[in-house]
Amino acid sequence: AEKGQEKTAGEQEITVAVNSETGGLDPAGMIALTYLSYSAALDELVAFDEKGELVYRAAESYEVNETSDIWTFHLRKDAVWSDGTPVTAADFINTMARALKPESGNGYANYLFPIRNGEAIYNGEADVESLGVTAPDAYTLVFELEKPCVYFLDLLRLPVYTPSCVKYADKVGSGWDKEPQTSVANGPFYLEEYVPEQYFVLKKNEKYWNADAVKLSRITYRFFHDQQSMANAYETGEVDVATALPGAVMELYEGKEDLVVTDTIATRYIYPNLEVKPLDDVRVRRALNLAVDRKELCEMVGKDTEPTVNFVAKYMKDKGADTYFTEGAEPPFEENVAEAKRLLAEAGYPDGEGFPVLTYNYPSLEMDSDTAQVLKEQWKKNLNIDIELKAQELQVNYTERRAGNFELCRMNWTADFADPYTYLSMLLSYSTYNCSGVRDADYDAIVEQSDGETDREARARLMHEAEQLAVGEEFYIIPLYTMKSCNLIRPAVKGVGQIPATGALDYRGAYRAE
């Protein structure tokens, strides 16, 4: 594509650097990193804006019954796909039906499980027809849920809930999604050109129902493989926006207008394996937790991290309130080295004596490697215990973690949707992500109870209670820090928004200032 700097302001085109191509643009397809950039092209039913306000996109209104298990959405009658076909309820069902086929490899399919029969269909126990989504008419979509779900609206921004045009989308992986002819969009932009591994271009969708609010005429997404190169390309002016940059960029651009730091809902923490000898002792886990100096850690690891002692990410909004969820309760614990030492001694390891050398598994990414090195040093200093660092290739790390093959293992969770449940559910005894052997009936009960609870405040209370239990009492995890996303945006480009859950940038309202 052209060089960004050569464009005049009047042209209303921007070039965005994104991380290299993964997955496709099919909302029902495989893990869709690329899709996330593409999201400017698809309208969800409803979405939340930066302030947490509900915005209607493909739907113009919705109703929910009292028990929060039947949700009815009314689609816009004036909405059409970029080729002129009307957007109908069938288009939404199409995505869901395709995503529920296991071979789609869609990583978000489990977010369809709240819908009736969703899980059964996925497991091949029921027919697709029996899915609890119906279309009484072309413009009405009714979801029947297995059980009440208060955060259902938050789920709607996930790809599996967006539509794909029935006319073209027949099969996952058939490649229709990357063909400009068949990859039609119901959002403000549509696909104009797709060059695999290099870039794709979105063009303004003049048929969009809200086309007047869209100012950009074209967005070019260029795939970059390397964050450093991305930053460099921004420097040379080859791109206007560079996303998800390394933390060092923050230091480099400190005080400059280009730097836009967005809040990501993500927590990095450590799983201590409860089945391994000293770690089954809550005192040891607590000692490890209290002995970490998270402030120092974050200073060393990078400006894009913030210390946390919570499990739920710091920037997770509290439903209905204007505050963050974690602010709704006392922190689960406080760092205290002296206390940690005492606990360790109590557990039978005075001054770290006799404490076995634990192995810490982490993927060989720079940030995790830095973290590991600092932790090793801190535990040595504060508790006089040694840990062995074991950097692993990413895939190996995943596999070993899942198999429970570790003593200490680094974990990172980025929220898929903006509800604390996404975090809390991970420690449920039956969760896939629970691989450190947490089997806590009390905890399960509280979380399940909160999940069914429709009263906002009661639910929040339950969730805080659950978090306190898991992090502040049982110390099932060692939370380390939350992360920010560091982006560079040319000052002339205005109106770039932020998608609340992920901290990803939203270009729907972007434009070039004169």
Add this chain to the structure above:
Amino acid sequence: MSLLCVKDLHVQFHEREQEEEAVRRLSFTVRPGEVLGVVGESGSGKSTAMQAILGLLPERAQVSCRQITLDGADITPPPPGADRRSRRMYERKMEGVRGCRIGMVFQEPLSSLNPSVKVGRQITETIRAHRKCSKKAAKERAAELLGMVGILEGEMRMRQYPFELSGGMRQRVALAIALAGEPRLLIADEPTTALDVTVQAQILDFLKRIAEETGMAMILVSHDLRVIAALCRRMLVLKDGVLVEEGTAEQMFQNPKHEYTRELVRHGARLDEPPKFVENVEYGKAGDSLLAVDAVSRAFSRGGSGRRIEAVRRVSFQIGRGETLGLVGESGCGKSTLASLVTGMLSPDGGTVQYHGEGRVQMVFQDPYASLNPRMTVGDALAEPLMLNTDMSKEERSQRVREMLLMTGLRPEDAAKYPQAFSGGQRQRICIARALIAEPRLVVCDEPVTSLDVTVQAQILELLERVQRERQISYLFISHDLQVVRRLSRRVGIMYAGSIVESGEPETVYKEPWHPYTRALLAAALTHGPQRGGQCNGSMHSTGMYSAGMHRIKGQAADLPERGCPFAPRCAYAMERCGREMPEMYRIGAREVACFLVHRKAASQPHIGAQSAQAPHEYGI
């Protein structure tokens, strides 16, 4: 008016620590059309001086010279400390001189041809470097040149690589290259060392003719007084880098002034004498054979075409312990190939080679330079056979190396030098030393003394004889020098086109050659001293002295008939039968001949004895 004028040439090699210059105060002139002979001891600086004239010495050689002029133009090399500019100027000037004004033939023909470039291209590129002409024209001219130097089937030979040619052919290719630029002056460094007498005669004849026809002058470097005498009117004698005598050939031969010249002439004359029979050599009894070669054959592919060159065909002979078999024959007739077969370096296509001695057969290669590892000092190279075949200690080995160096007329200090730092003759001696040092049972000597001047040659031959006497060593002695062969060997085999056509005691064979080829060969041999004085008057305008009364054989071994006697096409006595059948080896007493002429007689006189063996011409051929 002289063509080339050299004044006070000095050459010094860095390696030589002592104040010994390779060439010292050498001054001489060459007149247009003149053939100047240069003789001298091996290592006396002949080659060095010649190369210095053309500025071809490596940079570590310091050349200083008062003046060199060619046709009045100054081609003096810049003095040792000269700046780069003058050196570059000199190089540029010399580019116009080399090849087209002065042509040069180097001493070692294999090394001086690029092993990975076809012979044809090496000639054509020379032609095209000096004359604008098409590739095709150059090719034609190259074939013509090859024909002139006596290589037949030039087209085919041009497609071959140097290593596919015989030693003599390579030398002639080098000559063809030197002549390709049609130079005014030809410097030929031992141009005929690797050639048998017939070809040598042809070449010398040819050179003379060229000199006569084109007025080309020539500097002929040779250790061989006979060659010099045959061609030159004037000659220089070098010793230890110094010009010790200069004068006309007759003067030198008749009235040598310098001690060394006298020595040279005397030695040369002695070679002509019938050999003193070495009484005290005890030859092994018959049947006590060391080497038995039975009907071996070997063929090579010819320059990429499907047909094959039969280099050796069904050759059989035996060598007993302490015996020497001399092998003479035309250039390219397969002597070296046979030698390789004997040593086992080549495997025969057919026939067997049986060697009954212990250890390996040693060999003195025809091209000494190529057979020395350039990365190994001479001392190491000499010590190697000792190390591998004996259990001498290191000190013993170096002691033995020193002895051997001394015996071959080299200095013990030379052990530390690399082969590059030696003269052609010195390298040859190193190779001889290497072959002898481990005292093997059989040594194959492929033209071992070609580059040695008579004095050194005599010394080496004596060495060979002495070792043979003391150690009962056998030799397969390949040489084109009939005198040398006669001196050394009890038996001599005459080889023609891959087969041995005649064999017997050298005395009888030389005196009464039976095979027509042998006769031609003997007739072509040069005799010592200037040829009938008067014929060699002035500038070579005599009619070729070789032609007189000699059986010139025309053509070349290469154009072999499909069937019949290989010599038949060139044989003056060829009968119809010769074209049809291949004659067998007929044994007559101690002699063997492969010729129907002899066979007829032998058949009619079944009881023919050695004493009544007669030359074929007596039967009215």
Add this chain to the structure above:
Amino acid sequence: MRRWIRKGWAWCLGNPLLASGTFLFALCLLLAVLVPVCAPYSYAEQNAGFRNAGSSVSHLFGTDKFGRDIFVRVWYGAGISLLVGMGSCLICGVTGTLWGSVAGYRGGRLDMLLMRIADVIDAVPSLLYVILIMLAFEANAGSVVLGICISGWTGLARVVRGEIQRLKMQEFCTAARLAGARTGRILCAHLLPNAAGPIIVNLTFLAPKAIFTEAFLSFVGVGIAAPAASLGTLIQDARSQMLLYPSQMLYPILVLCVLLLSLHLIGEGVERRVAGRKKTR
């Protein structure tokens, strides 16, 4: 033993390139061994209060983002890089030379077989081996060397084979065989010295190549395990901060260059010695 050393010493001194290369190399080696042992800091010791500092008396090369002394780390890393470089250079050198010379000298079927094996080994991208090995074993210098050595020798083998093929036809080789030399001796004493130029060039490039591969591994994410570091990982680690603190990247690069310089000088010197070229012309 003493005599050998004295001889080797004399051999080195005879050639200025060799002498200076050996000196530099010895210096690097010495520093790589001594600095981590003698320095007041260890390579892993962090100092939160003194991060990203510039050069000073207490920290010659400054400190990195963990406040670790870069001087110590660089020399520690140089040690690991040297280990990797020399280790794989040695193994690949020996394997490649042997393989290539046998293939080239024997020729025929054996040559075809050996070279096809080399082809197959070569055809699998070396990264695959290295990653497999790093996955199978620990991420330490040993497995890096092993991974590199699996396929690292093929290039040298090819060069050696070509040279041997070219040289084996020469008469001096035949002469040596006549003198009674066996294959081994002919190869070692006659053919290889004559092929010394290309072989030594390739050998001198083997060590840096191994060092680079090792460095590249950390670029891909499977390198020497932290906090241990090689020069390559040091360079790689400093990369994200290279605009902010270029010196953190510069020092390891500098040391790497000096190290390689010494290797090249040695290579050049040895080549001249073997070739019997005393002077630099």
Add this chain to the structure above:
Amino acid sequence: MLRYTCKRLATGLLALYVLVTAAFFLTRMMPGSPFQGGDATEAVTAAVEEAYGLKEPLWRQYGTYLGNLLKGDLGISYKKPGVTVRQVIGRGWPATALVGFLAVVTAALFGTLLGIWQALSKRRTVRGSIFLGTLLGAGIPNFVLALLLALGFGVKLKLLPIAGLTEPAGYILPVFSLAVYPTAVITKTMCHALEDELEKEYVKMARAKGLKWRRTVVGHMLKNAWIPVLNYIGPAAAFLLTGSFAVESIFTIPGLGREFVNSIANRDYTLILGLTVFMGVVVIGVNLVTDLLCAWLNPAVRRACR
């Protein structure tokens, strides 16, 4: 020569078969599964593995793979939905090949020229600076060089584009950073080989013949000196033509090197395998050409292999 070529070709094919087999089992030896991403659940993983036939016995998978390979079908990528391995190669190879080819040509050209210059120049300064140059060229890992170049010419001077190959100028930096190392090696190899040749008698002879110095070098010395260089260029070319992960990442080139490393990281078996096989073909092919060229340059081999 023809017979040799045929023999060489046949053994090359055999090598290829061995390669496919080896690569197949090597990739399966890797720990990790293509479908255990960060987000996929156990059930998904199992289901997908089933769907892709990963649950079948290994030998059966191998048989299927071989059968498909013969039909030219390399399978579909596990991790790139709807993309066949052939497509991946089809779009990655042109960029890689072009950059690699340019780098090889550059390296061969400059390496040879510099090597000749170093060997033949009479000036100490020239020889010394080329020597130093080769040191530097060989002394900086290519990814560091790429970084520095991107920084210097891209970010600081803003002279050359550093992201992608969308314009011709985009080739300069990647090609340069790839070519520097082989250039250094070739320079050095060439120089040493030439220095050896310089001492040969035939050089003297060529001069005596009156050949222009340039012709002597080109027509005679190079013919011998090229053999070691060629033997280096072959594997180096194979290496460059199969792509460099580092340089492709840094300059955002959509090439195979990157694809390969990613496929390993993703455990995209078919892709790893397909790329390995493809690169194997390139490597074996390039080696074949090198061998034939060397045989052709080397008369002894040329005659012997008749």
